[in-house]
Amino acid sequence: MGTDDPVVIPHPPRWPVYDRAAADRAAELIRRGRSFDYDHGPEIAGLEAAFSRRHDGRHALTLNSGTSALLAAYFALGLGPGDEVIVPTFTFLATASPLFLLGAVPVLADSDGPDGTVSAASIERAVTPRTRAVAVTHLFGHPAPMDEITALCRRRGLALVEDCSHAHGSTYRGRPVGTFGDLAVFSIGGLKLVSGGMGGVLLARDSRHYDLACLLTAFKQRSERTVRDPRLRRLADVGLGGNLRISPPAAVLAQSHLDRIVELVAAKRANVHRLLEPLVARPGLTGPVIAPHVTMGGWYDVVVTVDPERAGFSRDDLVAALRRQGVKADVPATRPLHLSSVFTGAEPGHRHPYPPDVLARRFRHRRGDLPAAEALHDSWVSLPGPYFNDTAGALVEPYRAAFHAALDRLGAAGPPVPAAGGAR
Ligand SMILES: Cc1ncc(COP(=O)(O)O)c(C=O)c1O
Missing domain, CATH: 3.90.1150.10 (Aspartate Aminotransferase, domain 1)
Known part of the structure; x- marks a missing residue:
């Protein structure tokens, strides 16, 4: 090999890596025909209970991805056409993209500080009379400044969603991320520190948000068991239009990481x-x-x-x-979302929900904007x-x-x- 030839470093298998016991549990579920669960079996209930315990007893719901969990969070908040949600520009696309399905408008906020997260000041610059909610991402695991952000949201009457997908186990002033917002979301898929291959978790402070998210996510068998409000539970026979459930093998794989x-x-x-x-x-x-x-x-x-x-x-x-x-x-x-296709003028979806003035103001970003x-x-x-x-x-x-x-x-x-x- 010449001195200028590229060096090859042998890489071990990339995360997610599972120990033998976790792999055996997943295989056993598959052998027993439990590769899916319409109900609320022990694998799924156990993972939700563990997330809840780690996060001040918040109501925990598992889903098939972090993206689905974000959709469920925005849905549970009742966001719809014309509502604006402030989202960091520096985040994974899924912090914003579920809003397209609801017709709500992501308004991108700049980073503020060396960790790339948003601050109260950068959020405030994006607030308008139509703002209903704020999403923050604890980018690459560094918590956003939650004291000032929660104070801002309280003062302005805005709902707060934390995207904790990069930040399993991160803390802010001694408290775990995911316990600051009205709702919080963890991806437990792909390369995340807690990963079942595919999966997401939604945490809700308010049981009504949990109920609505559950009705969006699950079918009758589960919703009849876990939706608390009797008026909402009546809807369990039809649900609210989604099928976003995690599988038991994914739940046990994610649980094996959470346990460690x-x-x-x-x-x-x-x-x-x-x-x-x-x-x-x-x-x-x-x-x-x-x-x-x-x-x-x-x-x-x-x-x-x-x-x-x-x-x-x-x-x-x-x-x-x-x-x-x-x-x-x-x-x-x-990478900053405002430089990606949809936010620089490619229309979001073949039947995008936005009127021309919204497209002009929110989806025509240029380099230098943030x-x-x-x-x-x-x-x-x-x-x-x-x-x-x-x-x-x-x-x-x-x-x-x-x-x-x-x-x-x-x-x-x-x-x-x-x-x-x-x-x-
Ligand atoms: C910050 C952030 N939010 C949401 C998601 C979406 O999670 P999932 O891939 O489980 O849908 C990701 C995935 O990488 C992410 O990085």
């Missing part, structure tokens, strides 16, 4: 700290900025910020150099966080060696330079 969440969060924290050391020791590179009163749980994406002036190379140079050393580095896959989120996305290198959920940390040392090699090749091995105004 303390261990998984501790392992992830240790892995990420050790992983980032060689990078953040270099001038111009900084690791995630974590506020003193929060803890990071899920840590969905692990990002490093490149300041090209001080580093002497660009973000894209670093991505390319890391990739040559076998690191699965990239720009963050989660500059803080753009600047963060343009400066971040994403490392493949889900590989570091692995409690053995198998990739940490190979990646550290690759980081040293990449930085050496970029010629960034010199002594630190002063932050500003000094000689370079």
Whole structure:
């Protein structure tokens, strides 16, 4: 192999990884014909009870995805045509896209601060007389500033939905995320720290929201058991139009991660700290900025910020150099929504629900509209966080060696330079 050939680092299986007991339980369910459940069997009831216990006794409902859970949350709030919901621009598309189905209008708010989350100030700039609700995403596992956001929502009479999909196990002032909003949603699918392959969880403070979400999600067998309000329970025979249920095998797989969440969060924290050391020791590179009163749980994406002036190379140079050393580095896959198709003028759906003035105001974004989120996305290198959920940390040392090699090749091995105004 020539010295310029790309290096290959053997990667272990990517998350979600399951222990033997969890895989056996899922297989046993399949063998017993329990690959689905119209009712409220022990696997689903158990996962909901565990989420509820971890989140101040909130009403917990499992669904087939985080996207479905967001749809159910917005549906339960009664959002419909013309209602505006403030959504961070820096989030996964599903924080906004279920609103299209309801005819409600996502209004995008800029990031505020180094973690990429929204703040009360950035939300407030997006408020109009039509605003009914606010959604926040605890981006990449860093909690948004919930004190000021809950105060704003109270003051303005707005409902609050937390999207906790990146933030399993994260806390804000000692309280778990998911306990601040009227409703909270966790994806428990794909690469999330708690993952059943496909799945979502909705948490509701108000049992009426839970009841409406349940009627949207489940059929008679379950709704008759778990919908509390007798007037709403009467609707259980027909439901409210969705079939968004999780499967028992997915529930037991997710439960196996939830049962180990303390261990998984501790392992992830240790892995990420050790992983980032060689990078953040270099001038111009900084690791995630974590506020003193929060803890990071899920840590969905692990990002490093490149300041090209001080580093002497660009973000894209670093991505390319890391990739040559076998690191699965990239720009963050989660990118500001206002630069995506629907928000830059491609109409949302073949029969979109929005009148021309709404399309003109909310779906014709251009670069520069929400500059803080753009600047963060343009400066971040994403490392493949889900590989570091692995409690053995198998990739940490190979990646550290690759980081040293990449930085050496970029010629960034010199002594630190002063932050500003000094000689370079
Ligand atoms: C912030 C956020 N919200 C919602 C979702 C949607 O979850 P799901 O893929 O389970 O539908 C995701 C998925 O990646 C996400 O990252």
